[in-house]
């Protein structure tokens with residue numbers, strides 16, 4: 709079960725996307741009202757979670773109208789997201805890959821019954837293949853098996869990988885991948901461990 713929990717899934721985007729064919733203004737308002745009334749603050753899951761930021765609103769709009777984001781707007785949104793990325797405080801991008809399998813497997817975190825100090829997982833397998841050994845994985849995202857083997861670990865690749873994990877929408881505005889660093893889903897140490905998992909030649913990702 710743990711792998712099927714999409715801890716960061718954007719509730720409103722998913723529900724509203726289902727209504728694309730009836731996307732009149734009234735219908736959209738009704739759906740929003742319904743969401744607002746049915747989602748209650750419970751534990752650490754506050755009602756404010758329903759408030760979309762500008763990027764989410766623009767992506768929901770694009771999804772509902774079936775019109776892709778305008779190129780200029782997309783560029784501006786991605787640049788804003790890029791500006792949120794904090795590089796590791798000590799300049800070291802690569803952590804301990806042996807700790808990352810656990811993070812990739814775990815969908816725990818940010819649920820109403822978690823505590824604010826619960827250690828979150830990244831739930832990567834829910835969307836990605838990563839290693840050969842794990843045969844249960846989702847395919848919403850591309851396979852990451854042999855990620856480092858295929859790309860090497862030049863400075864550019866290391867920084868991109870870090871940035872993608874920190875804020876996936878900086879490189880693809882309406883990406884479905886959670887913004888792990890930006891939304892405090894994973895800690896700096898966890899992102900380091902995950903970056904090493906993807907890039908270290910000894911990691912099972914690259915076997």
Ligand code: HEC
Pocket residue numbers: 714812830831832833834835836848849850852869872873876880883884885886888902906
């Ligand atoms: C809810 C689904 C979802 C989850 C969970 C998720 N991803 Fe992704 N990821 C995607 C999608 C979709 C893409 C491709 C679209 C894009 O580039 O944003 C992607 C792209 C990526 C890429 C870029 C691949 C490339 O070829 O450049 C990396 C690296 C990545 N994910 C790593 C991870 C890791 C590590 C985790 C767990 C910490 C994770 N993802 C969790 C959906 C997800």
